[in-house]
Amino acid sequence: MDDLRVxxxxxxxxxxxxxxxxxxxxxxxxxxGPSHPSTHxxxxxxxxxxxxxxxxxxPHLGYLHRGMEKIAEGMTYNQFVPYTDRLDYLAPLSNxxxxxxxxxxxxxxxxxxxxxxxxxxxxxxxxxxxxxxxxGTGALDxxxxxxxxxxxxxxxxxxxxxEALTGARLTTSYTRVxxxxxxxxxxxxxxxxxxxxxxxxxxxxxxxxxxxxxxxMKRTQGVGRISAPDAVALSLTGPNLRGxxxxxxxxxxxxxxxxxxxxxxxxxxxxxxxxxRYLVRFEEMRQSVRILDQALRRLPDGxxxxxxxxxxxxxxxxxxxxxxxLIEQFMLVTEGIKGPVxxxxxxxxxxxxxxxxxxxxxxxxxxxxxxxxxxxFINLQAIETMAVGGLLSDLIAVVASLDPVMGExxx
Amino acid sequence: xxxxxxxxxxxxxxxxLLRERFPGALEDVAExxxxxxxxxxxxxxxxxxxxxxxxxxxxxxxxxxxxxTHYLERDHDYEVxxxxxxxxxxxxxxxxxxxxxxxxxxxxxSIWPGANWPEREVYDLVGVRFSGHxxxxxxxxxEDYPDHPLRKDFDVEGGPRDAxxxxxxxxxxxxxxxxx
Numbered sequence: 001m002d003d004l005r006v007x008x009x010x011x012x013x014x015x016x017x018x019x020x021x022x023x024x025x026x027x028x029x030x031x032x033g034p035s036h037p038s039t040h041x042x043x044x045x046x047x048x049x050x051x052x053x054x055x056x057x058x059p060h061l062g063y064l065h066r067g068m069e070k071i072a073e074g075m076t077y078n079q080f081v082p083y084t085d086r087l088d089y090l091a092p093l094s095n096x097x098x099x100x101x102x103x104x105x106x107x108x109x110x111x112x113x114x115x116x117x118x119x120x121x122x123x124x125x126x127x128x129x130x131x132x133x134x135x136g137t138g139a140l141d142x143x144x145x146x147x148x149x150x151x152x153x154x155x156x157x158x159x160x161x162x163e164a165l166t167g168a169r170l171t172t173s174y175t176r177v178x179x180x181x182x183x184x185x186x187x188x189x190x191x192x193x194x195x196x197x198x199x200x201x202x203x204x205x206x207x208x209x210x211x212x213x214x215x216x217m218k219r220t221q222g223v224g225r226i227s228a229p230d231a232v233a234l235s236l237t238g239p240n241l242r243g244x245x246x247x248x249x250x251x252x253x254x255x256x257x258x259x260x261x262x263x264x265x266x267x268x269x270x271x272x273x274x275x276x277r278y279l280v281r282f283e284e285m286r287q288s289v290r291i292l293d294q295a296l297r298r299l300p301d302g303x304x305x306x307x308x309x310x311x312x313x314x315x316x317x318x319x320x321x322x323x324x325x326l327i328e329q330f331m332l333v334t335e336g337i338k339g340p341v342x343x344x345x346x347x348x349x350x351x352x353x354x355x356x357x358x359x360x361x362x363x364x365x366x367x368x369x370x371x372x373x374x375x376x377f378i379n380l381q382a383i384e385t386m387a388v389g390g391l392l393s394d395l396i397a398v399v400a401s402l403d404p405v406m407g408e409x410x411x
Numbered sequence: 412x413x414x415x416x417x418x419x420x421x422x423x424x425x426x427x428l429l430r431e432r433f434p435g436a437l438e439d440v441a442e443x444x445x446x447x448x449x450x451x452x453x454x455x456x457x458x459x460x461x462x463x464x465x466x467x468x469x470x471x472x473x474x475x476x477x478x479x480t481h482y483l484e485r486d487h488d489y490e491v492x493x494x495x496x497x498x499x500x501x502x503x504x505x506x507x508x509x510x511x512x513x514x515x516x517x518x519x520x521s522i523w524p525g526a527n528w529p530e531r532e533v534y535d536l537v538g539v540r541f542s543g544h545x546x547x548x549x550x551x552x553x554e555d556y557p558d559h560p561l562r563k564d565f566d567v568e569g570g571p572r573d574a575x576x577x578x579x580x581x582x583x584x585x586x587x588x589x590x591x
Binding site for chain 1: 443444446448472473474475476478480492494498501503505523524525526527528529532536550551552553560561565567
């Protein structure tokens with residue numbers, strides 16, 4: 001009698017749940033993205049919905065794939081720096097530092113103290129700016145438009161600081177192997193000082209707009225929940241992991257650029273929901289201001305790059321007057337920096353989580369293989385755990401609270 | 412954190428544990444810039460991975476990332492690398508498996524679910540197949556893409572192998588200029 005049983009027709013979409021739901025005939029496949037205002041770029045999600053309830057999420061990536069890892073194989077180490085701007089394009093300074101630290105680990109060099117302090121400031125400015133954008137757009141997605149205008153006003157201050165430092169607002173390319181592309185411009189520390197003095201007051205205002213706001217709490221509490229063991233198993237890092245209560249921060253566990261000498265706290269959540277991720281990121285901005293304040297106080301004088309003719313370019317006036325320096329510049333520009341044979345992995349705590357670069361060197365001027373461990377790509381894996389079983393409108397809160405940047409997901 | 416920060420030593424005791432527990436599975440051990448790389452036999456991968464995750468002395472509860480490298484003119488064609496991190500013990504280890512063309516490697520998704528997308532990426536871009544992976548599809552390139560762009564024999568200017576007309580030179584533009 002088995003052949004008389006009514007079988008449901010084969011699903012149009014492989015992800016659509018078969019069986020009971022198919023009998024009800026109610027599940028619907030909806031395409032969201034790649035250009036949807038709440039997907040923050042070109043994330044495409046194929047959703048299987050039962051009414052308002054999300055039954056399955058299938059992310060489709062690759063719309064912003066530029067083949068950066070392949071490009072790196074044909075470039076000298078310094079030539080790849082501008083490409084790192086285009087990874088997490090909301091925190092390019094932080095990407096510059098992450099990449100260059102991996103190269104410096106490969107070469108086995110340490111940069112002068114002044115360069116280290118400036119790099120720490122770069123990372124923290126990038127973190128505040130990235131978190132401000134996340135907060136503004138995330139709140140906008142959930143209907144709180146006011147926050148957006150306030151955070152973008154503060155971001156503008158930061159972008160002016162970044163522009164004064166690097167000459168560009170977005171494509172900073174500030175670091176070089178062995179140091180920085182240039183020293184701080186005159187008056188820059190004053191700009192940062194006035195930001196450090198005024199920003200905490202702004203954070204308090206923002207705090208009063210959202211943290212105890214009834215609508216905001218209703219939209220984020222209990223939404224997109226993930227447990228700490230699940231988060232660790234799925235390799236989540238950054239605020240998404242810390243929101244579950246795991247205090248993993250690369251700045252504390254494997255300090256780089258002298259982070260071990262700064263005083264700051266690592267905020268953690270307890271529930272692992274969107275609200276906790278919001279609280280963690282919010283507090284991180286306060287902690288970043290603390291670090292900036294300490295960095296400004298201790299900023300030492302001295303060079304911002306190592307003095308090694310095989311790694312950094314000599315001074316221009318020396319090149320024009322001295323034979324040695326002319327040869328050194330010629331060799332460095334034409335031959336590039338040769339790395340030793342070996343492989344390294346170096347990670348930093350980027351705004352989105354653990355940003356790591358794996359470099360395999362065969363002793364050539366360019367890496368044999370370069371892999372970018374981008375936090376957004378790995379964090380995005382958790383979207384299924386967080387969104388399935390919830391409402392479609394909560395999916396917006398989940399994507400916003402995961403904070404993926406597609407430039408980094410697709411690379 | 413109390414007192415001055417002292418960078419931890421590389422976890423050499425992990426290698427000793429592995430040697431003791433899996434004699435014969437370790438093909439090579441290298442240390443470079445404070446990082447330990449352990450090359451293990453493909454067949455032992457799942458056992459070693461499970462041991463590394465569960466043993467309290469190793470406790471590698473997080474898989475940072477999986478990546479792969481294609482080699483030309485070597486004894487092996489591929490290397491698959493697993494970057495492990497331990498939250499409780501705060502140490503790192505790089506596991507490496509060497510493969511020949513056409514060989515598959517067991518998927519570690521059952522041990523670290525976070526390996527899912529990285530393994531798909533290695534399959535997509537490098538061309539290594541993972542046996543036992545729950546959902547081994549391309550993730551970055553289009554589903555009908557005929558090649559694996561991170562392979563070393565991938566022709567950057569000529570495009571994917573199967574889509575290229577036979578006999579066409581890699582870079583017609585340059586050839587044309589030479590003949591002028």
